[in-house]
Amino acid sequence: MKAFTNVFLAHFKQFTRDKGALFFTFIFPIMLILIFGWVFHDPGAQTFKVGFVDQGSPQSASLITQGLDSITLDKNEKVFEIRKGTVDELLQSLRDGDLAAVIVIPESMDTSIRQGQRTDVQVYYDPSRTSSQQILIPILNQVINGIDRQLQGSSQLIGMEERSIQSRDLRYMDYLLPGILAMSLMFTGVYAGLPIIQQRQAHIIKRLGATPLRRSMLVFGDLTFRMILVLLTAALIVLVGRLAFDVKMVGNWLSFCGLVILGTLVFTSLGYLMAAFVKTEEAFIPIINIITMPMMFLSGTFFEVTNMPSFIEPVVRIMPLTYLGDGFRQIMVAGTPLHSMTTDIAILVGWAVVCLAVTIRFFRWD
Amino acid sequence: MNTRPETVIEVSNLVKAYGNVKAVNQISFAVAKGEVFGLLGPNGAGKTTAVEIIEGLRTADAGMVTVLGMDVSKDVRSIKERIGIQPQQPALFPTLTVQEIVNFFRSMYKKSNSASQIIELVSLQESRKVLFKSLSGGQQQRLSVALAFVNNPDIVFLDEPTTGLDPQARRAMWEVIWAFRRTGKTVFLTTHFMEEAERLCDRVAIMDYGQIIALESPQRMIDEHIRESTIQFKMTNCPNPEALAKLTGVTKVVNEGDEIILQTNNIPSSISALLELASARSSKLSELFVRQATLEDVFLKLTGKRIRD
Numbered sequence: 001m002k003a004f005t006n007v008f009l010a011h012f013k014q015f016t017r018d019k020g021a022l023f024f025t026f027i028f029p030i031m032l033i034l035i036f037g038w039v040f041h042d043p044g045a046q047t048f049k050v051g052f053v054d055q056g057s058p059q060s061a062s063l064i065t066q067g068l069d070s071i072t073l074d075k076n077e078k079v080f081e082i083r084k085g086t087v088d089e090l091l092q093s094l095r096d097g098d099l100a101a102v103i104v105i106p107e108s109m110d111t112s113i114r115q116g117q118r119t120d121v122q123v124y125y126d127p128s129r130t131s132s133q134q135i136l137i138p139i140l141n142q143v144i145n146g147i148d149r150q151l152q153g154s155s156q157l158i159g160m161e162e163r164s165i166q167s168r169d170l171r172y173m174d175y176l177l178p179g180i181l182a183m184s185l186m187f188t189g190v191y192a193g194l195p196i197i198q199q200r201q202a203h204i205i206k207r208l209g210a211t212p213l214r215r216s217m218l219v220f221g222d223l224t225f226r227m228i229l230v231l232l233t234a235a236l237i238v239l240v241g242r243l244a245f246d247v248k249m250v251g252n253w254l255s256f257c258g259l260v261i262l263g264t265l266v267f268t269s270l271g272y273l274m275a276a277f278v279k280t281e282e283a284f285i286p287i288i289n290i291i292t293m294p295m296m297f298l299s300g301t302f303f304e305v306t307n308m309p310s311f312i313e314p315v316v317r318i319m320p321l322t323y324l325g326d327g328f329r330q331i332m333v334a335g336t337p338l339h340s341m342t343t344d345i346a347i348l349v350g351w352a353v354v355c356l357a358v359t360i361r362f363f364r365w366d
Numbered sequence: 367m368n369t370r371p372e373t374v375i376e377v378s379n380l381v382k383a384y385g386n387v388k389a390v391n392q393i394s395f396a397v398a399k400g401e402v403f404g405l406l407g408p409n410g411a412g413k414t415t416a417v418e419i420i421e422g423l424r425t426a427d428a429g430m431v432t433v434l435g436m437d438v439s440k441d442v443r444s445i446k447e448r449i450g451i452q453p454q455q456p457a458l459f460p461t462l463t464v465q466e467i468v469n470f471f472r473s474m475y476k477k478s479n480s481a482s483q484i485i486e487l488v489s490l491q492e493s494r495k496v497l498f499k500s501l502s503g504g505q506q507q508r509l510s511v512a513l514a515f516v517n518n519p520d521i522v523f524l525d526e527p528t529t530g531l532d533p534q535a536r537r538a539m540w541e542v543i544w545a546f547r548r549t550g551k552t553v554f555l556t557t558h559f560m561e562e563a564e565r566l567c568d569r570v571a572i573m574d575y576g577q578i579i580a581l582e583s584p585q586r587m588i589d590e591h592i593r594e595s596t597i598q599f600k601m602t603n604c605p606n607p608e609a610l611a612k613l614t615g616v617t618k619v620v621n622e623g624d625e626i627i628l629q630t631n632n633i634p635s636s637i638s639a640l641l642e643l644a645s646a647r648s649s650k651l652s653e654l655f656v657r658q659a660t661l662e663d664v665f666l667k668l669t670g671k672r673i674r675d
Contacts, residue, residue: 002473003473003474005473006469006470006473006474010459010462010466010470013461013462013466014459014461014462017461017497018461199459202455202457202460203453203455203457204457204458204459206423206453206457207451207453207457207458208474209423210421210423210446210451210453211446211471211474211475212443212446212447212474212475212476213474
């Protein structure tokens, strides 16, 4: 325990004396948030263009367009911009990335409703666009469910004004902040490999090997240090988001911290994995850049990546940062609890397990 | 010594190969409690490999090592509690201070000396709060050596402890080693400095090509391997080499410019014969030196190499 505490303290002191590390851990993410936040400060930035096709049910169609129109941002700006047209041309626009979704009102809808039968509104969207999945679809669902509930409750058509389904602003910052958080975690995690490589290269690890210190203590001390570091980073990012841009946290803190810890585990494992194969500090930096930079941009840290070439898509779908960012957005924006994000969790856990297994197989202390 | 001294390190038939190269090839020796034992050898002789096996940092392919009565391959953790190791590179955390590094190492052991004892041992009191990277090379080296004493070990392994130290600091380091020896503890020393080995070591082992080729006290090693000493001088009205070769005890004459070097197996007789010859010829002798053979000469003779190469 004495040894563990001292390993932890040694990491902590060295970190606080490393101006570069301090900058990239705490200042850099905050700078990014502030810069992007001010450059794209328009609070109405997050609007969705949706295609709308009425195949012959004008009553239902007008109900739904009213419902969509009723959702506004702070300055009465509408979230949904509706474009009407035929199914074929609108779906083509969706494929081109000009539309976020296409809503189709079936021909039989008015009749069915009158007869008390349910008919589904069809919503087409592109699941590779994260914001469609995370924000648009839940809202559309709520609009349609709301109308449905109204219709079942009474034959009278009641206006939508009473129900505010929108409890939060959907702004660029809500998208950006979780992305920056995931990115910071990634950097703090993968850079865990650097001190190991430096200390191995400088024979410090060998010197420690001459003492009774267990190597597992070195790893646990480092891991604990990084956990605390990322929790601090996360708290700072959330705090700055709250104070400077009023970014709210919809989900619960337990889920949030759980994801922080899982994310750290994934990227710290990746850092250790690097240390298993990379022998010198000089080689580590470019390799880490090759891994983190594409991940940072392709996973949509700053902007949603749309219309990506098909050969990139599988890469994006396997990158852990995609799922960590997605997870944070779901918790912070939609309030999804951690345990219901099965895909995200499964892929992140998978990454951690694979990285650790390969590390254990190939890592050498000397 | 009348009573048989207690053995603290016993190495028998140790073998370690890297590919086809046998870095350590069947070495055996024992180190007694309270002695300063030196391991010398040219670079690549297998010293470091052998020492690291004894310290428990590497595993041997064959053979057996016991340290303080414990088998290195089994009780390495208990052994590490009771030995101190100073590796050749003074590598420590660059951004921790002297005091922090000492405390970090102290925390690794069940029992340890106080931080101030360790710092005072190598006179780093004034640099207590200085970051390791800001220390001079000599100070880094001194700290690195001091850390080997952190757990008040029974055996300390020092690998080139005085490299990079100025003569005064080197002398101070010798004092540290002598003081440690006076408490009845054992020093296992690896060094490039023959003078250092001669001054410090009770016994030295010379290693070459993975084997121990000589193991003896420095003086006996010199006496055994080198019988001649050297007389060096300049002389006016110099006689021919044949006349010099006839002087008592002289075995060889070398002319190096106006300098003459005589090798002799009897310094007093050769000197008096030389003085007689000089006065008979009214020659003037100048720059007269008598040089006893050193460990360096033995090393050169046995390995064919100078140790610094």
